[in-house]
Amino acid sequence: MDASVGDxxxxxxxKTVTYAKSRLGTLPDPLRRRLAWTMAVDTLVALGEAVATVLVVSDQPALASRLARAGARVQVVGDAGAVGLNDALRRGARLMNEAGYPTVLGCVGDLPALRPASVATVLAAAPDGGRAFLxxxxxxxxxxxxxxxxxxxxHFSGRSAAAHAxxxxxxxxxxxLGHPVPDARRDVDTEVDLGPAVDLGVGRATSALIDQETGVLGAYAVITTTSHQDDHGRPLxxxxxxxxxRLPSDSLDGLRPLRSGQRLHAVHARGVVLSAWL
Incomplete structure (x- = not known):
C-alpha cells in the first residue's frame, strides 16, 4: 500500500486537554496540558504529511482554528456523543469511508517523534484488504x-495489542515492515516514556518544551513580562x-507583540524561557 495515494x-x-494524559499527573497541571497539546500537534503534522487527509474527532471548542495556527492540516468533527476513544474512532472511520476513503488509519495522538516516512512504511506493510495494527x-x-x-x-486502551490480534x-x-519504526511505536503516557521519544527526535511543537542541552522538559513557572531588558537588549x-x-524571539505561541505585565505559563532552563503560552 502506498501512503502517498489519495485513498x-x-x-x-x-480528549480535551483538561483530561488528557492523566498519567502525566506528576507534572504541574498546566505543563501536563501543554505537553498533551504539543504531542497531539506533532502527531497530526506528521500524519498530514503522509496521508491524503486527517480527521480529528473531538468536541474541544475552537480546536480547528487552534490546530490550523499550529500548522496541522486537519479536519475536525464533533464526537456526536461518542463514548470513549474507540467509539470516537469508529465514528471518524465511518465518516471517512462515506467520504470515499477505503483505507483508514486509526492513530493515537501522543506520538511526538512520529515521522511521515514511518507512517508510509506502516501503510506499505499492511495487507491489501482487512486490518493490521502496530x-x-x-x-x-x-x-x-x-x-x-x-x-x-x-480496541485501543489497556492490552490493546492482544485485543487487536x-x-x-x-x-x-x-x-x-522491513525495518524498525521506533518513532511510530513510541507513545508517551508517562514522564519515563518522554525521554526515549526525545532521544528519537520530537517534532517542533514538543521540542519547544525541551531543554536541548539536557534533553529534559524545562522547569514550569508562571511568568510576568516586564519592560526591562538584559545587557544585550533582550526582553526580560x-x-x-x-x-x-530572558524571553526568546520565538516559541511564544503567537503571543507577540508582548505587553509589559502579561502573565503567562512558561517552561524555562538556564535563565531562558523556552516556551510560553496563555
Whole structure:
C-alpha cells in the first residue's frame, strides 16, 4: 500500500486537554496540558504529511482554528456523543469511508517523534484488504490500526495489542515492515516514556518544551513580562519568586507583540524561557 495515494485517511480522537494524559499527573497541571497539546500537534503534522487527509474527532471548542495556527492540516468533527476513544474512532472511520476513503488509519495522538516516512512504511506493510495494527514500544498497547475495505473495529486502551490480534487484525512485525519504526511505536503516557521519544527526535511543537542541552522538559513557572531588558537588549520576564528570565524571539505561541505585565505559563532552563503560552 502506498501512503502517498489519495485513498488513505487518518483518524485521531482527542480528549480535551483538561483530561488528557492523566498519567502525566506528576507534572504541574498546566505543563501536563501543554505537553498533551504539543504531542497531539506533532502527531497530526506528521500524519498530514503522509496521508491524503486527517480527521480529528473531538468536541474541544475552537480546536480547528487552534490546530490550523499550529500548522496541522486537519479536519475536525464533533464526537456526536461518542463514548470513549474507540467509539470516537469508529465514528471518524465511518465518516471517512462515506467520504470515499477505503483505507483508514486509526492513530493515537501522543506520538511526538512520529515521522511521515514511518507512517508510509506502516501503510506499505499492511495487507491489501482487512486490518493490521502496530504495537507500541512495550508490545502491550497499540499506536496504529489500519483497515482497508472493512470496518476499523478499534480496541485501543489497556492490552490493546492482544485485543487487536484476537479481533483478527494482523500484527505488523519489524520483519514485515522491513525495518524498525521506533518513532511510530513510541507513545508517551508517562514522564519515563518522554525521554526515549526525545532521544528519537520530537517534532517542533514538543521540542519547544525541551531543554536541548539536557534533553529534559524545562522547569514550569508562571511568568510576568516586564519592560526591562538584559545587557544585550533582550526582553526580560520575572517569575513569582523574583527570578529574571530572558524571553526568546520565538516559541511564544503567537503571543507577540508582548505587553509589559502579561502573565503567562512558561517552561524555562538556564535563565531562558523556552516556551510560553496563555
Amino acid at each position: 488513505v485517511a487518518a483518524v485521531v480522537a482527542l 504495537a507500541d514500544a512495550s508490545g502491550v498497547g497499540t499506536t496504529m490500526l489500519m483497515a482497508r475495505g472493512v470496518p476499523l473495529d478499534p 484476537t479481533s483478527g487484525a494482523l500484527a505488523l512485525s519489524d520483519d514485515r 520576564a520575572v517569575t513569582a519568586g523574583g527570578h529574571r528570565l
